[in-house]
Amino acid sequence: xxxxxxxxxxxxxxxxxxxxxxxxxxxxxxxxxxxxxxxxxxxxxxxxxxxxxxxxxxxxxxxxxxxxxxxxxxxxxxxxxxxxxxxxxxxxxxxxxxxxxxxxxxxxxxxxxxxxxxxxxxxxxxxxxxxxxxxxxxxxxxxxxxxxxxxxxxxxxxxxxxxxxxxxxxxxxxxxxxxxxxxxxxxxxxxxxxxxxxxxxxxxxxxxxxxxxxxxxxxxxxxxxxxxxxxxxxxxxxxxxxxxxxxxxxxxxxxxxxxxxxxxxxxxxxxxxxxxxxxxxxxxxxxxxxxxxxxxxxxxxxxxxxxxxxxxxxxxxxxxxxxxxxxxxxxxxxxxxxxxxxxxxxxxxxxxxxxxxxxxxxxxxxxxxxxxxxxx
Numbered sequence: 410x411x412x413x414x415x416x417x418x419x420x421x422x423x424x425x426x427x428x429x430x431x432x433x434x435x436x437x438x439x440x441x442x443x444x445x446x447x448x449x450x451x452x453x454x455x456x457x458x459x460x461x462x463x464x465x466x467x468x469x470x471x472x473x474x475x476x477x478x479x480x481x482x483x484x485x486x487x488x489x490x491x492x493x494x495x496x497x498x499x500x501x502x503x504x505x506x507x508x509x510x511x512x513x514x515x516x517x518x519x520x521x522x523x524x525x526x527x528x529x530x531x532x533x534x535x536x537x538x539x540x541x542x543x544x545x546x547x548x549x550x551x552x553x554x555x556x557x558x559x560x561x562x563x564x565x566x567x568x569x570x571x572x573x574x575x576x577x578x579x580x581x582x583x584x585x586x587x588x589x590x591x592x593x594x595x596x597x598x599x600x601x602x603x604x605x606x607x608x609x610x611x612x613x614x615x616x617x618x619x620x621x622x623x624x625x626x627x628x629x630x631x632x633x634x635x636x637x638x639x640x641x642x643x644x645x646x647x648x649x650x651x652x653x654x655x656x657x658x659x660x661x662x663x664x665x666x667x668x669x670x671x672x673x674x675x676x677x678x679x680x681x682x683x684x685x686x687x688x689x690x691x692x693x694x695x696x697x698x699x700x701x702x703x704x705x706x707x708x709x710x711x712x713x714x715x716x717x718x719x720x721x722x723x724x725x726x727x728x729x730x731x732x733x734x735x736x737x738x739x740x741x742x743x744x745x746x747x748x749x750x751x752x753x754x755x756x757x758x759x760x761x762x763x764x765x766x767x768x769x770x771x772x773x774x775x776x777x778x779x780x781x782x783x784x785x
Contacts, residue, residue: 418463419478419537422456423530426485430501442578445509449583456482467540473550473594474540481533488526494519494730509580512573516728517673520721521560528717529553548764550598551706555713558591562684563677563718571672599706608768616768617699624769626762627696633755634696638689640752645682648675662738663745666726669735677722685715692759695770704770705763712760719753 433448460468460478467474489501494514506514513522532553539546565584568577621628647656648667660667667674688711695701726737726745737745763770 418541419481420534422460422463422478423481423485423533426482426489427501430486430489430505434500434502434504436504442508442580445505446579446583449509449580453479464541467537470543471540471597473597474537476590476594477533477537477540481530481537484525484530484533487522488530491519491522491526494522505580509578511576511578512568512571512671514730515573515671515673516725516730517564517567517671517721519728519730520724521564521717523724524556524560524717524720528720529556532556545601545604547598547601547603548709550594550601551709552713552760554591554595554598555710555715556717557713558595559680559714559717560721561587561591562680563673563721567671567673567676570676572670606767606771608771610773613768613771613773616766617773619769621697627769630755630759630762631693631696633751634689634693634759637752637755638686638693640748641681641686641689644678645686648678663741664726664737666722666731666735666737669731673725674722677718681718685711699769700772702770702772705760705767708756708760708763712756715756716753719749723749723753 429452436448456479457475460475464474464478486502486505489498490506490513492498493501493503494506510518512518532549536546536549536553539549561584565588568574568581621631643656643659644664644667646653647660647664650656664674667678688707692704692708695704723746725731728736
């Protein structure tokens, strides 16, 4: 997969968030929630107009160019929020976390801001750069789509159900477009033409005739997916207060963060159980039986989703903003990191395997049925 060049114009435009956020921090009207939401709406509207004026041909070619450009700007804002909440800078976004979205000051909020400000930001620059060069960004878009949707599926319900439910301000309704944009963007990304593979019909037929024992990488991935599926189910049962002794020991001695009243970890485990667990089962099927052409795309989507989820979960489990009683105990650090790093790494290895040698997952080319002549 070719990595497209980064979009320099969008990078410069997004860095305008630095002086703008610093100046807005001293505007008195932003000390009120309604002032924050009105100013945020005005800035996003003016930013969209500026992007359309500066890159009209790119927006006409692919409307997602404007979406990614706006999101690149908000990613810089999120990075400023995370750095400020961790004490690395001051005087930038204090007004927003105080009067706009106070739940961003939680450990989970800080780490989704880090992910958005680093990983999503680089993806936005790469995808806008690909659009400017008229190149495909389908694989990057699928990874971003999974990551973006996972952050929304956990963060929004956590805000409503957790202890910060009474802190919801008018700016919360600005997240409504974040629910609609992934649906539209996802359809556009999935409908893009797939990058042609270099697999010949003979290669496809040869790979698909191999048994599982002759595909050791696939066998190892299946074993991993089985263990990951059990781990996903187990943690889902833990947050559902399963009375088994193993669940009690795990939640108190290994991951007490799952009991945190912010509810983000509980929502995360339930999302994993209801969405990631079925995917693991389908992925095992696709690694056994050839011709499941849907797996490479969905492996990228779930790699992005689980990467974002594990980064936020692991970081928040150790962060100082998490109360001490809910942090990972020091004697459980090794097992905690090993299990969660493997849980995050596996889907990325699956996606890499699908992109590396996709012949097994391609549909066999149509051809005339084989005829066997009768020997005399």
